[in-house]
Amino acid sequence: MRLLDTDTFSEYLREKLYKEETSPVTNRIARAEPGSVVISVVTMSEMMKGMLNLLQRFEKAGRTETGFSEMFRVYESWGLLPVLPYDVAADAYFTGFPPAVRRVGRPDCQIAAIALANRCVVVTRNTRHFAQIPGITCEDWTRTSVG
Template sequence: MSMVYMLDTNICSFIMRERPPAVIERMQAAAEGQHGIAISVITYYEMLLGTVGRKAAPRHAALVEAFVARLSAILPWERTAAEQAMSIHKNLTARGTPIGGNDTMIAGHAIAADCVLVTNNTREFARVEGLRVEDWATM
């Protein structure tokens, strides 16, 4: 595999809903190009949150499991990811432009794992130095 794409939660949601078509086409092209397609365990947690509670759709759990079965990996949270996330938090807080906690952890995880983060939330993630970001919904 020449590159690993780490999908953010919003891109996973697009793929599970099978829209917009641009996201599906880009994912297929990445897979055909022998690139890895993974998610952070943080993203998996966020996806699992949608399977519980009053607003949970009964079929959501099955959709999540079918989706993750097609991935190259669910990347585990490790020490280097935590250290990268802490560095991001420190830098963005010092500049007065912090991002959410889960987004900070996902960004740190992507940097630590040398992945390209695929997200539709480029406004937030563009603030993170050293993070490679793509938005498949607008490509």
């Protein structure tokens, strides 16, 4: 199973929502077995925070309706991929990370913990970052397309 990090899922959403040019990420997801590419509840949390910030910017610009429309489009898109929870097993991995590993950042460490608990490969553009987390295997789907 492949677990998309937040940046990778965001790229995929931009393509799906705004009909941008199809990238290697979208091509890989399209060819994957159903259910084999997932996101985490941590990514959903980060997306919610981003949507609320976006809504505030639209409101300040007097474009509240546009802000809510964008927020709704993103919300509807969450059904595109299955979502893995942050459960007791993930929390055990997360709390076991030493402080040096946690410097990678809380959300990325939580995504890594979910990946470890579910035996997933993390799909990320930031492979150097995730490679600092013991036990994590990661792939960058943004660079190449697999035939």
